[in-house]
Amino acid sequence: MSVIFECSSLTKQYGHLAALDHVDLKLESGRIVGLLGPNGSGKTTMLKLANGLIVPTSGSIRIGGYEPGIETKQMISYLPDANYLPDWMKVETLVSFFGDFYPDFRRERAMEMLNSLNISPAAPLKTLSKGTKEKVQLILAMSREAKVYLLDEPIGGVDPAARDYILETILRNYSEDALVLISTHLIADVERLLDEVVFINSGKIMIHRTVDDIRDSEQKSVDEYFREVFRCWENY
Amino acid sequence: MPWDLDSKRSIYGQIIERIKSRIVTGTYPPGEKLPSVRDLAEEAGVNPNTMQRALSELERTGVIYSQRTSGRFVTEDENMIRNLKEAAAEEVVETFLEKIRELGLDIQTVLSMIQKSAGGEDNERNI
Numbered sequence: 001m002s003v004i005f006e007c008s009s010l011t012k013q014y015g016h017l018a019a020l021d022h023v024d025l026k027l028e029s030g031r032i033v034g035l036l037g038p039n040g041s042g043k044t045t046m047l048k049l050a051n052g053l054i055v056p057t058s059g060s061i062r063i064g065g066y067e068p069g070i071e072t073k074q075m076i077s078y079l080p081d082a083n084y085l086p087d088w089m090k091v092e093t094l095v096s097f098f099g100d101f102y103p104d105f106r107r108e109r110a111m112e113m114l115n116s117l118n119i120s121p122a123a124p125l126k127t128l129s130k131g132t133k134e135k136v137q138l139i140l141a142m143s144r145e146a147k148v149y150l151l152d153e154p155i156g157g158v159d160p161a162a163r164d165y166i167l168e169t170i171l172r173n174y175s176e177d178a179l180v181l182i183s184t185h186l187i188a189d190v191e192r193l194l195d196e197v198v199f200i201n202s203g204k205i206m207i208h209r210t211v212d213d214i215r216d217s218e219q220k221s222v223d224e225y226f227r228e229v230f231r232c233w234e235n236y
Numbered sequence: 237m238p239w240d241l242d243s244k245r246s247i248y249g250q251i252i253e254r255i256k257s258r259i260v261t262g263t264y265p266p267g268e269k270l271p272s273v274r275d276l277a278e279e280a281g282v283n284p285n286t287m288q289r290a291l292s293e294l295e296r297t298g299v300i301y302s303q304r305t306s307g308r309f310v311t312e313d314e315n316m317i318r319n320l321k322e323a324a325a326e327e328v329v330e331t332f333l334e335k336i337r338e339l340g341l342d343i344q345t346v347l348s349m350i351q352k353s354a355g356g357e358d359n360e361r362n363i
Contacts, residue, residue: 030285031285032283032285164238164281167281168278168281171277171278171281171283171284172278176284188243191243192238192241192243192247192281192282192283193281193282193283194283195283195285195286211247211286212246212247212248212249212286215243215244215245215246215247216245216246216249219244219245220244221243221244223243224243224244
């Protein structure tokens, strides 16, 4: 498998604060990767940079060899952490909207998932609960046959039962040669899905290992390992 | 429901154990075609790459074999399945003996206890 996501010396500065500080990271296609870190560690900043919503202060980020732009938007399916969908639209209008935007959008897939989660296509978005809106957003993101999925807190706002369904949806729908990067702090819920994890703190990558490597060598779940690593960190 | 896996041990190793146990107990009989990697991964609630790695390892040890176009099958080698079964039984015995040692009982006492318990099923036979 080849490297599809590459940061070199990627830095994003907000005033004095480095949200990302000379990050070097390479991720390969065909992998499901967890981007894990405490609040304010730089996870969302990295995903925003990958989507060209903000630009690096220095260094570079490339997806499939390109800097964020038209080519990368075709490759990347992005689930932002915020609700960005227009409230006045109906769910089915949104589905058509996405179909018009992205040639790799699979309408049948979207309708099927809406159906399994009992979301009515005729419902205007503004009538849906916060959690249901998040589900709709995830369905739209996972209905694309993308090369890279960047999912920012995909399960943060939904109940545990829907969490299982969403994780299953991610497993079922990602193309096998795609990269899935999931940012979350609900580690226990996602770790069995992941090939590898990247721990990030204060804008720096601390650890990049496979899940089974962590479990074999530490005899701990990634969740426990995370708690331990970040507890130690605070003492320095 | 995803498989119940221990979060402290490698996922890959636990999948191997689980599939072996399905073969030993006859859930997957000799010669049976296994579900696809994707279906198994979904059933287990794990990453398809991890499932793939576990199946490759099982293939390497000969417990399953693959036919290029039609998928993966359980070995038809009854000897190998019996070996798996014995290995599983040995593990049970190991854990059992460990617990008995913790209790501080000697083997003779334990053996006669086993004889007595098993005797409930078959009184006449000498073990």
